[in-house]
């Protein structure tokens with residue numbers, strides 16, 4: 001019947017419209033984050049002149065009795081950098097978490 005055909009056509013059209021929208025969206029949302037380039041400077045922690053990387057951290061600062069939340073950028077040398085982040089950067093520069101999990105699982109199965 002023509003009624004069914006029409007319904008089907010509209011459904012198809014709606015699906016292809018939705019596909020067009022979703023196929024364009026991910027690229028914008030997943031823009032590659034530029035890795036912070038190390039540069040010489042005074043480390044915020046050890047006060048020595050070293051190659052620094054910037055780390056953003058949320059902090060609560062209290063001034064004049066009023067607390068305020070803010071994003072603080074710290075410049076830390078490799079020695080003072082948060083360890084977890086340093087290790088992650090060093091070990092998995094190109095892979096996302098899913099890939100790493102898969103690799104770990106495969107390695108465990110193969111080795112144990």
Ligand SMILES: [Zn+2]
Pocket residue numbers: 043044045046047048076077078079080
């Ligand atoms: Zn340092």
